[in-house]
Amino acid sequence: xxxxxxxxxxxxxxxxxxxxxxxxxxxxxxxxxxxxxxxxxxxxxxxxxxxxxxxxxxxxxxxxxxxxxxxxxxxxxxxxxxxxxxxxxxxxxxxxxxxxxxxxxxxxxxxxxxxxxxxxxxxxxxxxxxxxxxxxxxxxxxxxxxxxxxxxxxxxxxxxxxxxxxxxxxxxxxxxxxxxxxxxxxxxxxxxxxxxxxxxxxxxxxxxxxxxxxxxxxxxxxxxxxxxxxxxxxxxxxxxxxxxxxxxxxxxxxxxxxxxxxxxxxxxxxxxxxxx
Numbered sequence: 691x692x693x694x695x696x697x698x699x700x701x702x703x704x705x706x707x708x709x710x711x712x713x714x715x716x717x718x719x720x721x722x723x724x725x726x727x728x729x730x731x732x733x734x735x736x737x738x739x740x741x742x743x744x745x746x747x748x749x750x751x752x753x754x755x756x757x758x759x760x761x762x763x764x765x766x767x768x769x770x771x772x773x774x775x776x777x778x779x780x781x782x783x784x785x786x787x788x789x790x791x792x793x794x795x796x797x798x799x800x801x802x803x804x805x806x807x808x809x810x811x812x813x814x815x816x817x818x819x820x821x822x823x824x825x826x827x828x829x830x831x832x833x834x835x836x837x838x839x840x841x842x843x844x845x846x847x848x849x850x851x852x853x854x855x856x857x858x859x860x861x862x863x864x865x866x867x868x869x870x871x872x873x874x875x876x877x878x879x880x881x882x883x884x885x886x887x888x889x890x891x892x893x894x895x896x897x898x899x900x901x902x903x904x905x906x907x908x909x910x911x912x913x914x915x916x917x918x919x920x921x922x923x924x925x926x927x928x929x930x931x932x933x934x935x936x937x938x939x940x941x942x943x944x945x946x947x948x949x950x951x952x953x954x955x956x957x958x959x960x961x962x963x964x965x966x
Contacts, residue, residue, distance in 0.1 A: 692937040696761055699930050703758035710750030717744025739817060757927070764938050773931040780924050787917070802899055805834040806842055812859070813845050823861040829901035832862035832894045838882050839897065848882060856882040862893040 720740030753775055760768030790797070808818045826832060833839030840846040840858045848856040858878035860866045866877050881893050889895060906913070 692934070695930050695933055695937075696764075699761040699927070699934065700758055702927075703754045703761065706754040707751055707758055710747050710752075710754055712747070713743055714747025714751055717741070717747050720744075739820065757931070761931075761934060764934075766935060766938055769931050769935055769938075773928050773935075776924050776928050776931075780921060780928070783917075783921060783924075798899065798903065801902060802834050805898060806839065809834065809840060810842050810844075812843050823859065825898050825902070826859065826861040826894075829898055829905065830894050831896050831898040831901040832858055833897050834899050835897040837862060837889065837893055837895060837897075841882060846882070853879060856880050858882065858893055864891070864893060 717740055721744055753772065756768050756775075757772040759765065760772055793800075805822075808822050811818050812822055813819070837858050840862075841848060844850055845852065845854045846857055846859075853876070856879075858881045860873065860875045860877050862881065863874070863877040866874055878893060881889055884892065886895055
């Protein structure tokens, strides 16, 4: 059983190490493409999807490589580091779940504030623009509560100069492709001036907060199942690591006693042996 657990843990960690390397490679490619290594600053770390991919890939690779080498070579130090890190992750996830549950009634307000802040910085931050566009395009929505929320942006505000005034981004458009092939970035121009009856044929009227809430309610069972499986796998990893540590300690102790008994049988006193 110990032999099986050792190589089961090695193979699982090897699999997740490869997964971490893939995520890390995608993050490095994305950062290199947009030259974020030279331009990144601490204020955009939380909103840069490529930097998030890079960080997650690096941490996952490092953690799983530690467990992989520790299990294969039976290094107690690496196994203890792996086990302690996974325990910290489990604790953090449980605390996060408790916090989210305790503020569940305020989550909508936090989402609305975050969405409005993202819309206000839409033209100034490419990472915020990327995330906002993905949300609007995927959920087929526009703005936080409705399409007129885009007035919060200084470029889309009706008092602003330029062609974008009183408009919305192209990802709000029902059909942003001109002739079905070319992306029409001007399809949302003047949309805020339209009444809802006229606008509904051009852009999505519904706000993204309702879309996000609907998506969460629709997939809450899947989210809960995935979260439970992840925590369960982490608990199993800690259990296997603990069992391996006990097995390694037992085998080393058993071998040491065999050496001592052999020396005693040869009338050699093991007084100078390091029994630690």
